[in-house]
Amino acid sequence: MSEQTQTGELAAQAHAAHGDEHAQGHGHNVSYGTYFLVWLGLVALTAVTVTIAGIHLGSLTLITAMLIAAVKTTLVGYHFMHLKYDNVIIKVFVLVCLVIFLTFWILTFSDLSFR
């Protein structure tokens, strides 16, 4: 971490804090059982997606598929990518990306629903 920033001291503190977080991130004990349960959940949701694809839900098809995908993404992000144990700033970054993605999604798919 650089000490060139105008807040050099703060940067050093942040660096140290990040080190702690990092240590914590690797220090938490997640059991194989938890990972297995999350994996089972993902498989179950995939099965639901495939099943629903065969049912005619009309305009709800897209929203249902996206909701299931959103739940799956959250599970992967939270557990497998360790977002659950990560710094707040990382969560904020992910949230910003999600808001941008949601904006793209709404603008794109509102076109489909109005066509």
Next chain:
Amino acid sequence: MANGSLANEVSYLEYQGKHKGIMGWLLSVDHKRIGLMYLMGIMIFFFVAMTLGVMMRLEMLTPGETIMKPQTYNSVFTLHGVIMVFLFIIPAIPAVFGNFMLPIQIGAKDVAFPRLNLFSWYLYMVGAILAIVSLFIGDGPADTGWTFYVPYSIRSAQNVSITTMAAFVLGFSSIVTGLNFVVTIHRLRAPGMTWFRMPLFVWGLYATSWIQVLATPVIGITLALIMLERFMGVGVFDPALGGDPILYQHLFWIYSHPAVYIMILPAMGVVSEILPTFSRKDIFGYKQIAISSLGIALIGYLVWGHHMFVSGMSDTSRIVFSLLTFLVAIPTGVKIFNWVATLYKASIKFSAPLYYVLGFIFIFSIGGLTGLVLGALATDIHVTDTYFVVAHFHYVMFGGMGIMFFATMHYWFPKVFGKMYNEKLAIVACTVIIIGFNTLYFPMFIMGYMGMPRRYYDYLPQFQGWHILSTVGSWILVSGIVFMFGNLFYALLKGPKASMNPWGGTTLEWKVPSPPPLENFDEIPIVTGGPYVHDKATYIMYPSKEGINANGGVKTVNQEAAL
């Protein structure tokens, strides 16, 4: 550091590190050398794409076949577009001058991740090589246009896969550079350089970098989907399999419209550097210009649908996208008015960079205003897929970014190479370029309005006069460009030595030697004021000599590795 005292006694061009000769460049993680390596690559591809453009204009000199077959014409305009957009326009200013100037302008010794910086150059070269390879292998070069629209890009027997792969890899290069710049701007500013003391070029790069990081992945995924469609027929864009071809256009333009701002925002940043320098006064409306960069980046995200007004998109979406398109003109207008106001009652020194900037303001205003014609639903339908669109985006991209790239080369040439060019010849070249540019592209507005479709190798006889004029314009333009590069190349070899600050600039790059030393600064400076103050010093270049402990000068691990 390999040679502690030596690094800042010689320039980055002369410094001999661990590796000598060509390897001293290919393995260098110095931001300035990487910037120059980008310059080499970009110049080569610019000349290739320019040659393709001239060939297209020659083909259009007469109706029917002039110098090439229709299929060749399709491939030529595709490659012209792909090379110009992905290999020249997008990376030119950020990758060359962003790399070179950003760390110096914020008072840093390098970018935050020097190795990643070098990696992004290699990615760029791999993407470029793939694009070139696609010319010679398989069933011939791609013929889809640079937009790769489905369903044709899925069905075309030409070499679409490798060309899309090239764009995919180039996208990664762009993301990596953007990420590096965002972190650099956040973490490596010199003490005292607050956000509103940053040079406006840095603001332009900052807004651009966010677009690169957030929008480029979308094009990556979209191009990957084309490959999945071609090889596996997954059906995302195929209506027969429940897909939607218009979805492709949405996904493509979600990236490619913000990409227009990736192209133009750094160029606008350079305008905001050159104007105060040659006006000898502070820029008018610093904060407004800085925030308008972010405004353009933000609104620019939401206007992609204006490329699709006749695609079959819903009426509601067309109205929404049309409205949003008009909104993006506001922050752009803020910039233009502030630039002109900077010149008002200024002590103007007319030099080559300023001539280019004035040419840019004139040309870009035409490009911007004709954009409103395309943003309005009714008029857009009349001119969609005509030469009007071709003229508009050349006025914006070439007239905007291209002309400003030339301006940037002239403005920072003395700093980058430590040599001065012939000013009079540079102004002559600039004049020829601007005359040639307008002769080449303005007739296209007229032809487009009259109904001349784009991407046709043939045309009706009534358009021939305009086509001849346009082709003559291409000859004038190319003459000007060759003349300009000749002047700069001669200066590189035989030009007189440049002083540290030949233009009287006020930003940090003008406070270090020309060319700069390896680590840019002997000590990390302290910033005490805004970037464009002419009547007093706003930087303390040697804080330790003034008894100030700035807590600066300690290198990062990455910067250490750079040496």
